[in-house]
Amino acid sequence: MTGTLDDVADGGTPPPQWFVESLAAPVERGEAEVDGVAIRYRAWGERGGDGLVLVHGGAAHGRWWDHVAPLLAAGGTRVVAPDLSGHGDSGRRASYGLASWADEVLTTADAAGAGEAPVVIGHSMGGMVALTAALRFGAQLGGVMAIDTPVRDHAPEEVAAREQRAFGPLRTYPTREVAISHFRTVPPQPDDLPYVRAHIASTSVRAVDGGWAWKFDPRVFGRIGLTPGQLDRVPCRVAHFRAEHGLVPAAMGEMIFDRMGRVVPVVEIPAAGHHVMIDQPLALVTALRTILADWRHSLPLVHAAPVA
Numbered sequence: 438m439t440g441t442l443d444d445v446a447d448g449g450t451p452p453p454q455w456f457v458e459s460l461a462a463p464v465e466r467g468e469a470e471v472d473g474v475a476i477r478y479r480a481w482g483e484r485g486g487d488g489l490v491l492v493h494g495g496a497a498h499g500r501w502w503d504h505v506a507p508l509l510a511a512g513g514t515r516v517v518a519p520d521l522s523g524h525g526d527s528g529r530r531a532s533y534g535l536a537s538w539a540d541e542v543l544t545t546a547d548a549a550g551a552g553e554a555p556v557v558i559g560h561s562m563g564g565m566v567a568l569t570a571a572l573r574f575g576a577q578l579g580g581v582m583a584i585d586t587p588v589r590d591h592a593p594e595e596v597a598a599r600e601q602r603a604f605g606p607l608r609t610y611p612t613r614e615v616a617i618s619h620f621r622t623v624p625p626q627p628d629d630l631p632y633v634r635a636h637i638a639s640t641s642v643r644a645v646d647g648g649w650a651w652k653f654d655p656r657v658f659g660r661i662g663l664t665p666g667q668l669d670r671v672p673c674r675v676a677h678f679r680a681e682h683g684l685v686p687a688a689m690g691e692m693i694f695d696r697m698g699r700v701v702p703v704v705e706i707p708a709a710g711h712h713v714m715i716d717q718p719l720a721l722v723t724a725l726r727t728i729l730a731d732w733r734h735s736l737p738l739v740h741a742a743p744v745a
Contacts, residue, residue, distance in 0.1 A: 452632035455508075455719075460636065462507035469519075469548035471541045474528040478519040479503075480549045482510035487579070487733075488551025490542055491518040492563030495661070496623075496653040498525030500640040501560070504633060505714050508722045509729075517549040521566070523654040526643075533657045539570040543577065554579040556732070558725065561586055561684070561711065564677075565663040571671040580674035580732055582725065585683040585711050588663050588693055607655060609648040616642040616649040626682070626710030633715050668696035674737050675701045676728050678721070680709035700737070702728070 465480040479499055489509055491502040499518035510516040520527040521538045530537070546555045556579045559567030564586025571581040610616035620638035622629070642649045677693055679685035690703035704724055709717040 450631065456504050456632055459504040459507040462510075465549075467549055469541075469545045471522070471544045472530075472537070474522050474530055474541075476519055476522060476528070476541050476545050477526040478517055478545050478549055479506070480515065480517045480551075481506045482515045483513060484515055484550030486513040486515050486552065488546060488555035489514055489516045489729075490546045490551055490555050490557045491516065492538075492542060492557060492559035492566050493518070493521065493524065494559075494561035494563050495657060496524065496651070497560075497563075497637075498641065498652055500525070501637055501714060503636065503640070505718055505722060509725060515549070515551050517546060517551045517555075519545040519549075521563075523657040525652050529654050529656075533654075533659060533661070535565055535569040535661060535663065536573065538566045539573055542566060542570055543574055552579075556580045556582065556729065558582040558584065559586065560584040560714065562661065565661070568663055568668070568675070571673055571675060572667070572669065575671035575673040578673045580676070581671075582676045582678065582728065584678045584713055584721070585680045585685050585709075586663075586677065587684045587689060588665055588668060588696075589689075607650045609645060609650050610642075611648045613642055613644075613649045616651070622712050622715065624684070624711055626712060626716060628708075628710065629712070629715045630718070633718060637715065665692060665696055668693065670698040670700075674732055677701055677703045678713070678724055679703060679705050680711055680713050680717075681705055681707050683709065683711040683713070704728070 462481060467478050469476045491506060493499055493501050499520045502518040506516040506518055521541055522528055522530050523533050542557055557567040557570050564583030567581040567583055571578060617638045620641060641652055643652050675697055677690060679690050694701050694703055706713055706717055706720050706724055713721045
């Protein structure tokens with residue numbers, strides 16, 4: 438999901454060393470063209486290793502992963518975080534959809550050197566993109582993971598936009614500081630880490646004529662959703678993480694498990710709100726590392742030999 442408007446407070450507490458070191462980690466900036474639109478990305482780690490692609494939520498951007506990606510790049514992994522079209526510093530389209538965003542993910546992964554069979558990890562709407570990539574290109578992927586991604590008729594961001602609770606016409610603020618001071622997450626969550634929130638807010642605005650505005654294109658909130666009827670078995674591994682206080686209730690997790698062939702682990706991250714990378718980033722990294730380690734050293738259940 439997503440960022441727009443509320444106060445960002447640093448609380449006067451300096452960020453921990455792990456966070457400082459993550460933001461200082463070497464990062465490569467690049468661009469890939471997909472159907473005539475420039476897709477910007479950031480990448481960590483050496484080309485040629487195992488590849489991960491981190492996909493942000495609706496109205497967010499790739500820099501929501503700045504503090505997470507370097508922790509996943511340890512040990513020779515190539516980690517890529519694109520800005521989907523209509524988001525961040527990437528170009529705009531006349532219309533948007535999960536299929537075109539999935540195309541962008543695959544093309545960017547290849548351009549950024551994310552290996553022959555990258556794992557795609559998406560948050561909220563980005564998880565819908567990841568699951569769409571699995572449905573369309575599963576045989577080309579090492580797996581997909583969705584993080585607190587509700588599977589229903591409409592994406593949460595679209596619902597908020599339709600109800601005019603967020604993501605309306607972009608306002609222009611007189612200064613960067615004023616714009617940043619209006620950042621908030623949708624849905625709101627009370628226990629965000631202030632230093633993570635402040636970093637994401639500060640990277641979510643851009644200069645425009647007359648002042649500063651949010652980076653996303655409001656037109657991204659058309660009919661964007663992944664319904665239960667669209668889920669199916671896919672030829673790659675899938676995992677789903679649900680936040681304890683997020684948007685995926687236990688019953689929905691069980692439904693996803695059933696629809697995708699009962700081989701999809703659904704893992705709850707304790708104490709987390711929907712925006713897990715803002716309130717529980719280290720728990721998120723631990724969960725992702727655990728599944729990735731298992732996938733590297735085990736056979737997929739769909740290919741495993743039957744038990745005698």
